[in-house]
Amino acid sequence: MNKTIAVLGAGSWGSALATVLFENGHDVRLWTRDPHQAEEITRNHTNKHYLPEFTFPEGVTASIDLKEVIADADIILFVIPTKGIRQTAEQVNALLDHKVTVVHASKGLEADTHKRISTILEEEIEPDRMTGIVALSGPSHAEEVVAKDLTTITAASENIEAARLTQNIFLNDYFRVYTNEDIIGVEIGAALKNIIALGAGVIAGLGFGDNAKAGLVTRGLAEISRLGIELGADPLTFMGLSGVGDLIVTCTSPHSRNWRAGYQIGKGKKVETILDEMGMVVEGISTTKAAYELAQEFNIEMPITEAIYNVVYNDSDVKYVILNLMQREGKSE
Known part of the structure; x- marks a missing residue:
């Protein structure tokens, strides 16, 4: 049965998922805060800043009117940066007048609270307006999804x-979805793999090869x-897919923003x-900051996370940090 789906966020991943849903026959409404982006998507069927080579199917439109986008929606799909989830969820809650399934495809932890995204959604959207919260995650580059790669x-x-x-709603011949009841593990894997991807980019930028990459991953x-x-x-x-699968794709591809950022850090550029x-x-x-602080709170040993934290937040010399990692006391695996 076809569904009405509000996709909140018109970045690369939001655009890719909206396209999959539209081509699967669903009524898709794409929301963005940027009026220029909304006009570009609706008039030109492009999203040049995020997916320069991509053209939306005709019929996909975007709007800045959140109330209009979520009206009568069966499913609301959040695909926005983690830092914007709480505010947007609060706005959705104020506008919702019916029950929906809430799905998110964002990957991160809230900066100050260290909370997972599903927890934020649970806190901000009243339970009588939701049939459930789903985290959608796994090894996936938007650029490859819109090209219909498997x-x-x-x-x-x-x-x-x-x-x-x-x-x-997502299943088709190039986009396969498995179910899982462990939303905690899926969200933690999705968030923390970005830290390791930064590290993978760093070691590539420093000129290290496959041995170092395999060890880091x-x-x-x-x-x-x-x-x-x-x-x-x-x-x-x-x-599974949201653990080792997502790690592999994010740590080995220049499509990954985190890998690209890490690569530039390895080359000596400042984070800002x-x-x-x-x-x-x-x-x-x-x-990285949220995970480092969680590790401190629970007394969990996370040397790679700590090393990346020191590079990003304490301006530590990246070569010195890598050397320190290699010179740690010998241990059993």
Whole structure:
């Protein structure tokens, strides 16, 4: 059955997911805060800043009117940076006059509270207006999804029916969705892999090769698992699409903003300069701080996260930090 779906956020990932849903036959309404972007999408069917080579199917439109976009929607899909989730959810709650399934495809932790995105949504949208909250995550570059490359991701929710609904609206011959009830593990994996991707970019920028990358990804997965398990995640989740799968794609591809930012750090550029030049949100920067503070709070050993935190927030010399990681006391794996 076709659904009416409000997609909040017209960046690269929001645009890609809106396109998948539209081509699956659903009524898709795309929301953006930027009136110029809304006009470009509606009139020209392009989104040049985020997806320069991409053209939307005719029929996809965008609006800055949030009330209009969510009116009569069956599903509201949040695809905006983590820092904007709470404010937008609060606005949605004030405008909603019916029950919806809430899905998010954002990847991060709230800066000050360190809360997962589903927790923020749960706090801001009244329970009698939601049938469930779903996290949509996994190894996926927007550039490849709009090119219809084969993609597999996970829809996670404590409400398995909400997860299955999300699975059903997205499934097609190039976009496959699995369900999972461990929303904690899926969200933690989604958020923290961006930190490791920064590190992967750093070592590439420094000129290190595949040995270093493999070691970083493997030990990064161990860090993610340690913190995730402490927060209540199922350890097996980190061996799935939203764990090792997302790590592989984010740590090995220049499509990843986090990898690209890390690469420039490795080349000696300042973080502020990199972010200004990219003109897009790099979730790994803020997530590094949140994860570092969580690790301190729970006394979890996360040396890679700590190293990246020191580079980004304490302006530590990146070569010195890498050397310190390699000279740590020998341990069992």
